[in-house]
Amino acid sequence: MPSTVAGSSGRQLVSLANTPVELLLPNLVLDDPAGARMPNIKIFSGSSHPDLAQRVVDRLGIDLGKVVTKKFSNLETCVEIGESVRGEDVYIVQSGCGEINDNLMEMLIMINACKIASAARVTAVIPCFPYARQDKKDKSRAPISAKLVANMLSVAGADHIITMDLHASQIQGFFDIPVDNLYAEPAVLKWIRENIPEWGNSIIVSPDAGGAKRVTSIADRLNVEFALIHKERKKANEVASMVLVGDVKDRVAILVDDMADTCGTICHAAEKLMEAGATRVYAILTHGIFSGPAVSRINNACFEAVVVTNTIPQEQHMKDSSKIQLIDVSNILAEAIRRTHNGESVSFLFNSVPL
Numbered sequence: 001m002p003s004t005v006a007g008s009s010g011r012q013l014v015s016l017a018n019t020p021v022e023l024l025l026p027n028l029v030l031d032d033p034a035g036a037r038m039p040n041i042k043i044f045s046g047s048s049h050p051d052l053a054q055r056v057v058d059r060l061g062i063d064l065g066k067v068v069t070k071k072f073s074n075l076e077t078c079v080e081i082g083e084s085v086r087g088e089d090v091y092i093v094q095s096g097c098g099e100i101n102d103n104l105m106e107m108l109i110m111i112n113a114c115k116i117a118s119a120a121r122v123t124a125v126i127p128c129f130p131y132a133r134q135d136k137k138d139k140s141r142a143p144i145s146a147k148l149v150a151n152m153l154s155v156a157g158a159d160h161i162i163t164m165d166l167h168a169s170q171i172q173g174f175f176d177i178p179v180d181n182l183y184a185e186p187a188v189l190k191w192i193r194e195n196i197p198e199w200g201n202s203i204i205v206s207p208d209a210g211g212a213k214r215v216t217s218i219a220d221r222l223n224v225e226f227a228l229i230h231k232e233r234k235k236a237n238e239v240a241s242m243v244l245v246g247d248v249k250d251r252v253a254i255l256v257d258d259m260a261d262t263c264g265t266i267c268h269a270a271e272k273l274m275e276a277g278a279t280r281v282y283a284i285l286t287h288g289i290f291s292g293p294a295v296s297r298i299n300n301a302c303f304e305a306v307v308v309t310n311t312i313p314q315e316q317h318m319k320d321s322s323k324i325q326l327i328d329v330s331n332i333l334a335e336a337i338r339r340t341h342n343g344e345s346v347s348f349l350f351n352s353v354p355l
Contacts, residue, residue, distance in 0.1 A: 038060060038061070038062055038338070038341065040087065040088050040089050040120070041062065041088065041089045041090075041091070041337075041341050042065040042083070042085055042088045042089070042090045042091070042119075043056065043057050043060070043062065043064060043065055043090075043091045043092075043093065043337070044064070044065040044067045044081070044090065044091070044092050044093070044110060044114075045064055045065075045067070045092075045093050045094075046069070046092065046093065046094030046095075046103060046106050046107050046110060047069050047103065047106060048094050048095045048096075048097055048098050048103040048106075048313075049093070049094070049095040049097065049127070049310075049311075049312070049313050051310075051313060051315075052093065052095065052127065052310055052311070052313075052330055052333070053093040055310075055328070055330035055334075056093060056125075056330050056333050056334045056337065057334075059330060059331055059334035059335075060334050060337065060338060065081070065082070065083060065085075065090075066081075066082030066083050067079065067080065067081050067082055067110065068080040068082060069106055069110075077102065077105050077106050077109055079106060079109045079110050079113055081110070081113050081114060081117060084117075085114050085117050085118070085119040086117065086118040086119070087118065087119075087120050088119055088120060089119075089120055089121050089123075089341050090114045090119040090120075090121065090122045090123065091123045091125050091162075091337055091341075092107060092110050092111060092114070092122065092123070092124055092125065093125045093127075093333075094106065094107040094110070094124070094125070094126060095126065095127045095128045095311055095312055096126060096128045096129055096130030096131070096132075097128055097289065097311075097312040097313065098313075100130050100131075103130075104130050104149065104152075107124060107126075107153075108152055108153070108156040109156075111124060111153070111156040111157050111158050112156045112157050114157070115156070115157030116157075121159045121160065122157055122158055122159050122160075123158070123159065123160040123161070123162060123337075123340065124153055124158045124160075124161050124162070125162045125163075125333060125337065126161060126162070126163045127163065127164050127311035127312075127329070127333065128163075128164070128259075128287045128289075128311045128312050129146070129149075129163045129166055129167070129171065130149055131145040131146050131148070131149050132146055132166055132167035132168070132171060133146075133167050133259075134146055135147075135167060135168045135170065135171055136168075146168075146171050146174060147174045150171070150174035150175045151174075153175075154175060154176065154177055158177060159177055159178075160177060160178050160179075160180075160340065161175060161177065161178070161179045161180070162179075162180045162182065162333065162336050162337070162340065163179065163180070163181055163182070164181070164182045164183070164184060164286065164309075164311055164329065164332075164333070165181070165182070165183060165184050165258045165259075165286040165287065165311075166181050166258075167258055167259065169181060180336060180340070180346050182332055182333070182336055182346070182349055182350075183349075183350055184286040184309050184311075184327070184329055184332075185214070185217065185218060185221075186332075186349070186350075186351060186352055186353045187309065187327050187328075187329055187332065187353050188218065188256070188284050188286075188307075188327065189218065189221055189222065190353050191284070191307060191327050192222065192254065192284070193222075195305075196252060196254070196282065198252055199222065199224075199252070199254075200224070201224075201251055201252060202222070202224050202251060202252040202253070202254050203219075203224060203225050203226065203227055203246065203247075203248050203251045203252070203253055203254070203278075204218050204219040204222070204224060204225075204226045204227075204254050204256055205226065205227045205228065205229065205246070205248065205253050205254065205255050205256070205269070205273065206226070206227075206228040206229065206255075206256065206257070207228075207229050207231070207255055207257050207265050207266055207269040208228070208229065208230075208231050208257075208265065209228060209230055211228075211256065211257050211258065212226075212228050214256060214257075214258065215228065215256050218256055225246070225247075226246065227244060227245060227246020227247070227248055227253075228245050228246065229242050229243065229244050229245070229269050229272060230242070230243045230245060231243075231265065231268075242268055242269065242272050244272050244273070244276055247276075248273050248276050248277060248278040249276065249277035249278070250277060250279060251278060251279065252278070252279055252280050252281075252282070253270075253273040253278040253280070253281045253282070254281075254282045254283075254284060255269055255270065255273075255281065255282065255283040255284065256283075256284050256285075257283075257284075257285050257286075258285070258286045258287060259285060259286060259287035259288075259289060260283070260285045260287075260288055260289065260290065260294065260306075260308075261289045261290070261291055261292075261294065262291060262292045262293060262294050262297070263290065263293075263294040263297045263298055263301075264297070266283050266285075266301075266306075267297045267298070267300075267301040270283070270301050270302050270303055271301070271302065274302050280304045281302055281303055281304060282303065282304050282305050282306075282307065283303055283305075283306045283307065284307045284308075285306070285307070285308045285309075286308070286309050286311060287308070287309070287311050287312055288306075288308030288309075288312055288314060288317065288324070289312060290317050295317055295320045295321050295324075298321050298323055298324065299320075299321050299323065303323050304323075305323055305324075305325050306321075306323050306324050306325070307324075307325045307326075307327060308324060308325075308326060308327070309326070309327045309328075309329045310326055310327070310328055310329060310330065311329060314326055331353070331354045332349055332353065332354065334354075335349060335354040336349055
């Protein structure tokens with residue numbers, strides 16, 4: 001208990017030397033391992049991919065923050081943050097999928113709500129970045145919508161962005177705030193080694209020239225050869241012609257791309273590879289959007305398996321097609337959040353999968 005000692009001026013001073021810390025700081029929680037490990041952090045989930053957010057917080061050993069999102073009768077989005085974020089390090093998990101415009105607006109409102117509620121830092125965790133394909137003026141009067149999204153996120157109050165496999169890595173330069181572009185590549189390499197027995201006799205194939213850098217990196221890590229397919233488009237979502245560059249005869253062909261939407265490209269590419277003598281064809285994609293006729297095209301194509309990560313919800317797609325398999329990247333995102341929160345480097349994640 002506090003004791004009194006005589007000061008030099010004769011006044012009595014209170015000594016706290018032997019006072020238990022519980023009496024000095026009655027609100028201090030000493031037996032909360034999760035709180036001790038990750039203080040001052042709040043993770044909120046948008047409505048686009050709650051399963052991924054739940055996997056992330058389970059990995060970190062904390063609870064999801066309380067938030068209610070609803071729509072008014074005129075379809076305006078309303079967000080209510082259900083707990084204090086003052087002085088907290090806030091992470092908002094929202095992927096660019098489903099009803100993309102509604103989910104983007106919801107994320108902007110959540111960022112702004114946390115910012116004006118005095119959050120110390122707000123990080124947007126966007127596994128699949130929306131509008132990433134509109135990243136350049138490829139014809140007259142075309143918008144650069146990815147830059148517009150970057151500006152909106154910054155103006156809403158985001159201090160930091162964590163995303164995965166941007167369609168074009170230059171999108172990082174659209175921001176004036178830090179952007180961590182994580183890679184699914186280490187998880188893809190792990191899946192190939194564990195699930196394709198004859199991967200030593202495989203060839204990594206890019207379905208377009210734009211993915212050549214991604215494919216050469218994977219081929220180098222596996223010490224196998226690579227090929228690419230040159231394609232010409234008449235218009236968006238329609239492929240006109242394809243030319244295979246490389247030898248795939250009597251090899252397992254592994255198509256690798258960052259995203260597949262209607263799957264016209266990868267299905268054409270799979271046919272081309274089988275015609276060229278490939279023994280089997282796999283497709284590995286970071287973002288499986290699978291809109292329109294995508295799933296029926298996959299079912300009718302000659303794939304052994306189409307492997308996607310869970311940056312976008314895949315439960316329904318996996319029910320509709322037995323060929324679609326999943327790589328869980330929640331551990332990569334969780335580790336990136338943990339390292340960012342603790343002020344550690346995230347470059348470890350560019351080459352390794354967290355255990």
